[in-house]
């Protein structure tokens with residue numbers, strides 16, 4: 001089930017990958033939501049796993065352009081369904 005709180009969290013989940021962008025209170029809100037919403041918690045885990053994978057990529061292969069593409073794909077994948 002995707003309610004409005006889920007949509008809000010998923011829409012902003014990518015911000016956790018951009019340090020300094022996310023506000024502390026919203027970060028807490030996300031954490032609280034993830035604690036009670038298994039489906040968003042799963043998405044959150046996927047995002048973190050992807051972030052770790054990306055961090056492990058050799059720097060020369062991850063140009064600014066591919067970073068942007070990646071972020072775009074990530075954002076698209078985080079769009080709530082339905």
Ligand SMILES: [Zn+2]
Pocket residue numbers: 005006007009033037039040041
């Ligand atoms: Zn949720």
